[in-house]
Amino acid sequence: MLKVRLNGKRKYLLYMVMSITVLILAGCSDKAPDGKAPEAPDVEIIPPNDEAYISDKNDCAYAEEIAEILSDIYTEAAGTNTLGSLDTMRRMVVRLGENGYAAIDSGNQVDMTGAEQVLAFCGAVKQKKNAEMTIIVITELGFREFDLKTENGKVNVVRGYYQYDRNGHLENRNTVSYPADLWQYTEEGYLIFEGNYFSDENYVLTLSDESEHTALRIQPLDEKCRELNRKYILSAGYRQNNIFLTDWNEEDWGGLDFYDIFDHFYPALYKQPSPYTVNDNLGMESVYEIPETVFEKVIMTHFNIDRETLRSKTAYLSENAAYEYRPRGFYEAEYPDIPYPEVVSYAENPDGTITLIINAIYSNENTSKAFSHKTVIRPLNDGGFQYVSNQMILPEEGYDAWWHSDRLTEEEREKLQENK
Numbered sequence: 480m481l482k483v484r485l486n487g488k489r490k491y492l493l494y495m496v497m498s499i500t501v502l503i504l505a506g507c508s509d510k511a512p513d514g515k516a517p518e519a520p521d522v523e524i525i526p527p528n529d530e531a532y533i534s535d536k537n538d539c540a541y542a543e544e545i546a547e548i549l550s551d552i553y554t555e556a557a558g559t560n561t562l563g564s565l566d567t568m569r570r571m572v573v574r575l576g577e578n579g580y581a582a583i584d585s586g587n588q589v590d591m592t593g594a595e596q597v598l599a600f601c602g603a604v605k606q607k608k609n610a611e612m613t614i615i616v617i618t619e620l621g622f623r624e625f626d627l628k629t630e631n632g633k634v635n636v637v638r639g640y641y642q643y644d645r646n647g648h649l650e651n652r653n654t655v656s657y658p659a660d661l662w663q664y665t666e667e668g669y670l671i672f673e674g675n676y677f678s679d680e681n682y683v684l685t686l687s688d689e690s691e692h693t694a695l696r697i698q699p700l701d702e703k704c705r706e707l708n709r710k711y712i713l714s715a716g717y718r719q720n721n722i723f724l725t726d727w728n729e730e731d732w733g734g735l736d737f738y739d740i741f742d743h744f745y746p747a748l749y750k751q752p753s754p755y756t757v758n759d760n761l762g763m764e765s766v767y768e769i770p771e772t773v774f775e776k777v778i779m780t781h782f783n784i785d786r787e788t789l790r791s792k793t794a795y796l797s798e799n800a801a802y803e804y805r806p807r808g809f810y811e812a813e814y815p816d817i818p819y820p821e822v823v824s825y826a827e828n829p830d831g832t833i834t835l836i837i838n839a840i841y842s843n844e845n846t847s848k849a850f851s852h853k854t855v856i857r858p859l860n861d862g863g864f865q866y867v868s869n870q871m872i873l874p875e876e877g878y879d880a881w882w883h884s885d886r887l888t889e890e891e892r893e894k895l896q897e898n899k
Contacts, residue, residue, distance in 0.1 A: 670695045774801075834854075
């Protein structure tokens, strides 16, 4: 008998497999190839936690009051198409702070207001005293409200998610309640908590409760660090590239994937989506020849690499003056929820470069330092910049970026073709 209770990557993989299976079976017979009905898998479904549920409450404690406090900012932002902008979210956070709320934006890009309230609540949890408080997290189109209550060192969470509709009316998308299975205040100044609640949709697909992970920066961060992060690091991030996931420098480019770099920076440079995409016919592999002037311009905008070296690390077709290119396919897809980078310190060097120390915040792993890396940036006189080097710092034994997928090697691609 197989008992199933999954989290993280395995849960995601099962979700994907079962989703694909449902789609396939939807158009197929209900019998196996031998004419017999397929047997049900030998799986025991573990009942959900009775204490965790989707609440039938229409609203959290302060939703209407919060909407009223932010109404003029929302109306103005909706009229100027600036909803979700950093400036708008900052104004909302500040406004809530002026009205006595602990508040922050969903990307942790603005210093939290009312942080002292959160620290006092954490103290009550540690001392096993009774306490209650509310934290508001501003999102692009609304906000999340966390109503927290602690008794005897245990914390219960009621989380409501609110979003404005097209007419500007606030809607409660859902409200859930769960005990915090994990609750910690980290050395990096983050409050991290996790809990599970029952969801019909998720349970059908994964045979497990829905997990919710939350990581909120409580301590303020140097605004210069935030500026450097937005300008140089967040723009690339960790999604479908390994710029910040491996050691390299301008003398040794290591395992940098220049095709992923091309994918990432092409739209910003040419102000349009990349035309080098996967073929609509999934049975036909997409292979392009990108003119050398196009490919090299994208790469050399942010990397000081010479043509000969770049061509040696890619599939360069000298007879066609082009680079052979294959877009990422199904087998190179990545896990959707990944860490995000946060610059925590910097140093301006005599040669004009800037050294950044960066922590990877990953709520899915309940950590405010999944790994750390040191990245050197070279600002250019024209306002641009180049990446000079990256060095992984922590953990010392190396970080397993399980959510990241490298592109298939030629050998792996050939094996896939043979198995089709």
